[in-house]
Amino acid sequence: MKFRLPEMEDRSEIMLYIQEHYSNNEKSLSATSSLPLMEYxxxxxxxxxxxxxxxxxxxxxxxxxxxxxxxxxxxxxxxRFDMPEDLALKYGHIGYGVRPHQRRKGYAGQMLHFALDKCRELGMESVTVGCYKENIGSAKTITKNGGRLIREIKVDKKISDYWEIQLVDQFYEIELNNRDLED
Structure with a gap:
């Protein structure tokens, strides 16, 4: 899987992506950063x-x-690596969407894994990821990547679950005395 920022020459492919969602009766597009509302x-x-x-x-x-x-x-x-904490708690640090005919092929898991690595590189210690309660596939993807359910709220007439994923391993110091080392 390859990841990159969008370019001007991606317009026709992105429009096909959007049309596929609309043809599948999906009115919202995850992770597109207001694309349908702006000039390309x-x-x-x-x-x-x-x-x-x-x-x-x-x-x-x-x-x-x-x-x-x-x-x-x-x-x-x-x-979203620099968003205010109140928005992170409401929308999450990471969002992803997969086109309908490519779902259930492991792409969401690869996308989330890439995002978590990127967040670690940026020095983040934990992230919040959300999905609608009815989106069982996304919830499974999040839990497979270490997500721990932290809250459930109603957003836009739907129930959203929010998960926290720790990015930094927790280490605990164990005090040993010299006698333990000799044994």
Missing amino acids: GEWVKKIHDNTFISDPVWGKSFTYLAFSDENELVGFLSI
């Missing part, structure tokens, strides 16, 4: 800018396109 060129600029310049509300983020080994756009991945 403006959106690409915003995505590139947000990697270096903090958005006044959302902070810095990466929005990656995720491609299969066959170079098909299979999903979007958003890593």
Whole structure:
């Protein structure tokens, strides 16, 4: 799987991705950072800018396109690494979406694993990831990656579950005396 920021030449492939979701009666697109609400060129600029310049509300983020080994756009991945804590608790640090015909093939797990590695590189100690309660596949993906359910709230007439994933191993010091070392 390959990940990269969107470019202008990705427009037609992204439009096919969006159309597939709409044809599947899905009204919202995960991790697309307001793409359907903006002019495409403006959106690409915003995505590139947000990697270096903090958005006044959302902070810095990466929005990656995720491609299969066959170079098909299979999903979007958003890593919101600089967002205010109150928004992180409501929306999560990581969001991902997989196009309908590519689901149940392990892509979401690969995307989340990549995002967790990126968050570790950025020095984050833990992240929050959310999904709608009815999205059993996403919940399984999150728990397989170490997610621990921390809360459940109603968002936009749906129930959302939120999971915390620790990124730093916890080490405990054990005090040994010299006699224990000699045994």
